Amino acid sequence: MTALALTHAKFQLLETVRIPMALIGSAFFPAASMLFFVVPFVGGDPVYSTFATASMVTFAVMTTNLFQYGAGIAEDRAQPWDPFTRTLPAGPGPRFLGRILAGLALMAISLIPVVLIAWLFTAATITWGGALAALGALALSALPFTLLGLAIGYSLPAKAAIVTAQLLFFPLAFGGGLMTAPGGAPGFVEDIAPYLPTGGAARLMWAAVGDFPFDLSATVALVAWTVVFAGLAAWAYRRDEGRRFS
Amino acid sequence: MMLARAINVSRRYGDVLALDNLSLDVPAGQLVGLLGPNGAGKSTLVNLFTGLRRPSSGTVELCGRDPRHAAARATLGVTPQETGLPSSLRVGEVVDYTRAHFPDPLSRDEVLARFDLTDLVRRQTGGLSGGQKRRLAVALAFVGRPRIVFLDEPTTGLDVEARRSLWEAVREFHADGGTVVLTSHYLEEVEALAQRVVVIGGGRVLADDTVDAVRGLVAIRRVSVTTAGAVPELPGVVGRELDGRRTHLMTPDADRLVRDLVAKDVPFADLEVRPTSLEEAFLTLTGSTR
Numbered sequence: 231m232t233a234l235a236l237t238h239a240k241f242q243l244l245e246t247v248r249i250p251m252a253l254i255g256s257a258f259f260p261a262a263s264m265l266f267f268v269v270p271f272v273g274g275d276p277v278y279s280t281f282a283t284a285s286m287v288t289f290a291v292m293t294t295n296l297f298q299y300g301a302g303i304a305e306d307r308a309q310p311w312d313p314f315t316r317t318l319p320a321g322p323g324p325r326f327l328g329r330i331l332a333g334l335a336l337m338a339i340s341l342i343p344v345v346l347i348a349w350l351f352t353a354a355t356i357t358w359g360g361a362l363a364a365l366g367a368l369a370l371s372a373l374p375f376t377l378l379g380l381a382i383g384y385s386l387p388a389k390a391a392i393v394t395a396q397l398l399f400f401p402l403a404f405g406g407g408l409m410t411a412p413g414g415a416p417g418f419v420e421d422i423a424p425y426l427p428t429g430g431a432a433r434l435m436w437a438a439v440g441d442f443p444f445d446l447s448a449t450v451a452l453v454a455w456t457v458v459f460a461g462l463a464a465w466a467y468r469r470d471e472g473r474r475f476s
Numbered sequence: 477m478m479l480a481r482a483i484n485v486s487r488r489y490g491d492v493l494a495l496d497n498l499s500l501d502v503p504a505g506q507l508v509g510l511l512g513p514n515g516a517g518k519s520t521l522v523n524l525f526t527g528l529r530r531p532s533s534g535t536v537e538l539c540g541r542d543p544r545h546a547a548a549r550a551t552l553g554v555t556p557q558e559t560g561l562p563s564s565l566r567v568g569e570v571v572d573y574t575r576a577h578f579p580d581p582l583s584r585d586e587v588l589a590r591f592d593l594t595d596l597v598r599r600q601t602g603g604l605s606g607g608q609k610r611r612l613a614v615a616l617a618f619v620g621r622p623r624i625v626f627l628d629e630p631t632t633g634l635d636v637e638a639r640r641s642l643w644e645a646v647r648e649f650h651a652d653g654g655t656v657v658l659t660s661h662y663l664e665e666v667e668a669l670a671q672r673v674v675v676i677g678g679g680r681v682l683a684d685d686t687v688d689a690v691r692g693l694v695a696i697r698r699v700s701v702t703t704a705g706a707v708p709e710l711p712g713v714v715g716r717e718l719d720g721r722r723t724h725l726m727t728p729d730a731d732r733l734v735r736d737l738v739a740k741d742v743p744f745a746d747l748e749v750r751p752t753s754l755e756e757a758f759l760t761l762t763g764s765t766r
Binding site: 234 | 546550552554555556559560561564569573574577600620
């Protein structure tokens with residue numbers, strides 16, 4: 231089971247790496263935002279550049295998961311290769327697990343430029359404890375966006391899935407306060423941000439890396455979103471399996 | 477030992493009844509051709525046997541088990557549609573991917589050599605020709621040392637030489653005791669390979685017999701003559717085709733037709749009497765359902 235899941239992950243990654251635009255696409259936005267907005271404007275300020283880096287990490291986590299699961303799964307479902315793989319003597323488990331493993335690897339790859347740019351070109355600083363806490367926050371934040379991506383990928387045809395991911399990612403990023411410094415967003419954004427999954431994830435990340443008060447209600451909202459997206463993903467997966475296996 | 481069996485299987489899609497209380501047994505070692513026009517229920521039946529769908533009612537078994545359980549499919553080989561090969565993966569990688577799912581697969585080199593793919597091992601499948609993709613697709617069915625393979629239109633669109641070499645590979649597998657279920661519109665293929673033909677139409681088995689018997693079942697002969705003018709209406713003629721000055725007449729009684737032609741003093745040349753091809757037999761059998 232695990233060996234087969236690793237095999238699936240390997241081939242998923244191979245397919246992605248062979249079409250490098252997909253990889254560049256998910257790593258580009260956060261890295262470019264770092265270079266064009268964070269480095270020139272707050273790059274010299276250790277506090278702000280650390281927060282901004284945390285925001286961009288959250289941004290990268292959201293976009294890679296939304297797009298690679300949302301668009302990737304919807305495209306795979308449309309391929310005639312998919313029914314062939316379901317005739318092979320393995321259940322859906324290893325393939326599903328392989329996809330998640332590949333997704334984690336791709337997410338890590340899209341985070342590397344953000345962290346590198348922060349380290350090399352800004353005054354951002356982080357303690358070892360902070361980095362460890364940030365990793366925990368990262369894992370917790372990746373979960374709802376992975377589930378949302380799965381829900382999109384399993385419920386929509388490819389073209390609709392891509393558009394849906396595109397429609398979701400900007401309002402989520404802006405509304406969650408990822409484009410602005412903590413406390414610096416327009417008033418209505420400050421009001422809704424803690425209750426959006428992006429806002430909750432960013433607040434968790436800010437609290438991990440810097441002097442930002444832990445926001446319990448935002449974290450509870452993040453967990454609630456996770457539960458909602460898990461329900462949606464499970465519903466979409468079952469509906470899809472039901473339609474294809476029925 | 478029955479490797480694949482369908483017992484009173486019905487399958488509906490909404491209001492459409494794709495399979496209508498169909499039963500079919502495929503014993504070990506047989507090479508069965510599954511024939512039928514589009515929409516006859518062939519693909520639905522194959523999808524039930526390969527675990528892709530479940531029947532609305534009735535029982536489907538593969539090696540004595542429910543094909544939707546992964547373990548039942550350990551000795552199953554299926555061809556993917558060649559248009560569905562992952563285009564960015566290389567030939568060798570697609571073989572390895574498939575091998576990873578089976579407990580005791582053929583070695584990669586053996587698979588490649590048997591289907592003449594060794595030189596293509598590093599090519600991405602997206603860059604292969606139609607014939608090369610088809611060879612790879614058929615090869616994948618044999619990767620896991622299957623006891624039963626389902627081949628869907630295995631050689632449609634291949635040139636004569638490529639077709640013959642694929643047929644040879646299928647015959648070799650069958651000669652070693654393998655069981656094959658071949659679906660095809662391509663009737664020459666079924667005539668060339670299968671011992672038993674199952675004709676499906678309207679979700680039912682219309683005929684299930686040897687190639688010769690299915691041909692004999694309709695027992696229609698094709699009488700061809702070249703004439704200067706039109707051939708007059710004659711009794712017992714069920715079909716007529718005109719090909720330049722050549723007229724092909726279909727009849728259940730060729731002897732009587734030839735006697736009638738002579739008796740009516742029709743000035744014909746190049747008389748030829750042939751048994752109908754399986755295609756003609758098949759069109760006659762399914763004609764009533766269309």
